Amino acid sequence: MTLFWISTVVLVVVAIVLLALTLNSKKANNDDQLRDELNKAFYKDRLTELEEETNEGLVENQQDLIDDLKQSLLDDIPNQAETKKTSLSPMTILVPSVVLVVVMTYGLYMHFGGAGKVQDWQEVSGRLPELSKRLMGESAEPMTEDEMQDLTLALRTRLHYQPDDSTGWLLLGRIALANRDVTTATDAMEKAYRLEPNDADVKLGYAQALMMSQDELEQNQARGLLNSLLKEEYVDLRVLSLLAFDAFERQDYPAAVRYWSVMQRMIGPDDSRYEMLTRSIENAQAKMGEPIVEGKSVAVTITVSSDVSLPQDAALIVSVHPADGSPMPVAAARYPLGTFPRTVVLDDNNSMMQGRKLSSLDGLIVRARIDSDGNVATRDGDWFGESQPAALGDTVELVIDQQY
Template sequence: MTLFWVLTLILVVIACVFVAIPLLKPKVNNDAALRDELNKAFYKDRLAELAVEADEGLVEDQHELVADLKQSLLDDIPNVPRKGEERSLSTMMVLVPSVVLVVALSYGLYATFGNYQKVKHWQDISQNLPELSKKLMNPQGVELTDKEMEDLTLALRTRLHYEPQDSTGWLLLGRIGLANRDMETAIGSMKKAYALEPQDGDIKLGYAQALMLSNDQMDQQSARSLLNKMLKGDYVDLRVYSLLAFDAFERQDFATAIEHWQSMQEMVGPNDARYEMLSRSIASAKAKMEPATLDDHAVSVTISLGNEVVLPQQGVVIVSVHSADGAPMPIAAARYPLGSFPFTVILDDSNSMMQGRKLSDLQSLIVRVRIDSDGNVATREGDWFGESDIAELGSGIKVEINQQF
């Protein structure tokens, strides 16, 4: 702020100088000199006329008339005032109020229309950025108010404008985007932070979380790939398992969700307050799996990958149930986003494809699973697939994807 006031003072001084120059160096007024020159010219002309009139005998007393003419010239000489004192006094009487008016108008108008309070607020929150950042980064989850979030966003954007290589700043801005459900800001900021520090654990986790919450399936798949890579590290953050478990549960891959939650329980131990919460999550996932295990009119399919399978960057998993004779037309089918393997899905009568024929009408069946990479079920070139043996309705079926068209 000091620099700001110094600059404004310089501008005001310049304005005052422009006001003072015309007053201190006024334009010379030549009215008196012009009048004197005019009187002299008139005097000379009149003398010439008197001489002509005297030669013609029209004037009797020429010397008296010349004396009167001289006296008239003297009487018409203007009185010259004392310029120094009077000019100095009049100049100061105009200059001082003018300078005061310029200063008053400049700062008065700025105070009224210049959003001084907003500028001051901006400067204050920029200085308060470290404290707000610590609150946001606090692992205990201290919540910031809406006003603090707005202030932190403004301060961060200001800082990142001048320091675009600040990975921590981009991470914080991404977390604010996540908190506000502004996925465009969250993903864009986390992506910049990840590009600057691709090995930082917090940044990788934040980027994966932002991608996981995206509506784009490619973003979600990128998040799963990133999280699965983090599972292979020497140290695995508890939040990696949490995100993978949440994603698996949303995709109805309850077996995988349970596996990740059990890993979290091993990490926190039974004395941790989170252990009981994880137990409830596991129980919830098992409850959703039980109907498929106990219901004789549904099929539970566990899907795994062969070692030679290379997953595409994008695609879907298509699971279809066929009659035991291997008929190409499926009795029931469903598609799922491409995620981590293995995972388990459940198909029942709600997935039936043929009118008048339900999945529950089958006594025995086979299950086919295909990874469709282009979104067109009619094209199969390069797609990976697998097929189960003949199984009974209501049993658990395992399918390994290990063949390619």
């Protein structure tokens, strides 16, 4: 910021110097002297012409004409009193001009130049180390949404001047992943991967970003990266988790069970995540035709209004909520769009919250949404429907006929 103000002062000084040089270089023209010299030249030329006309016999009274010419020349000589004129000193013009240049330059910048925003930007850029530590969990206080935006701005500023900083690109990609910004996450992770193609964290981050894409080629690339990470001496649990959920989404249930089982062996039965993995394994086994975990279930028959336009590659998301209408689902499932009407069944295997199962609900409502872009965090333009309150064991019916 200091360099900026120094630059503005230099430019203003240059402008003032140019103005002063212009004023000093102005030459005063002596109009009376120029007119006198012109009259003399005209007088001599006229005398020559009269001489020639006299020789040719065209003029009889040459002397009278010469006297008239002399009188005309005398009449054109200005009075000395009239030639006096007042002239302004260059400083009289320079001083107010300098004041005007300075006032207009800084006044207009303060009004239109966004000095406050530039100062805020500089302050945010200086907080990059502090915000990075907050993001990495080195502070007890969670980051606010404004602080996340500040961190993103500071990171982009740093990466503009240091485009070869792979750690910065990785951090920017992680922030974009948290915000479900697929495009930014993929671009940032790709740049980090190009800089550090053998770094395990970079590979994992790039694979996470590619997994969020709807492009099958990018998803295959993500699977290739994850499989290469399986060959490392140390395997991150997130690698197995991504492979398991990807296999489950592709309905490759045996592979999903295999990955989740490996995760269980790695964390042990004392880990709080062990029970959640057990439920995931049981859910996959149920999809393979094996008996599901005993517990109550809810069958949902879903129809779609004739006004609804079903986009290609959309998905159906069904969620079960307490009868009070709480937005947090107790159980949820995602299905390929398929055809309608259709019936789906949700049970304890679809529970979303640890320690609270679908079978524990006294009453419930069911919501269904057609996810058009593959991003569960965005709903603009999606069609949805909601059932009337029901009880476990009932067959619930709902119609998808509303749009966000």
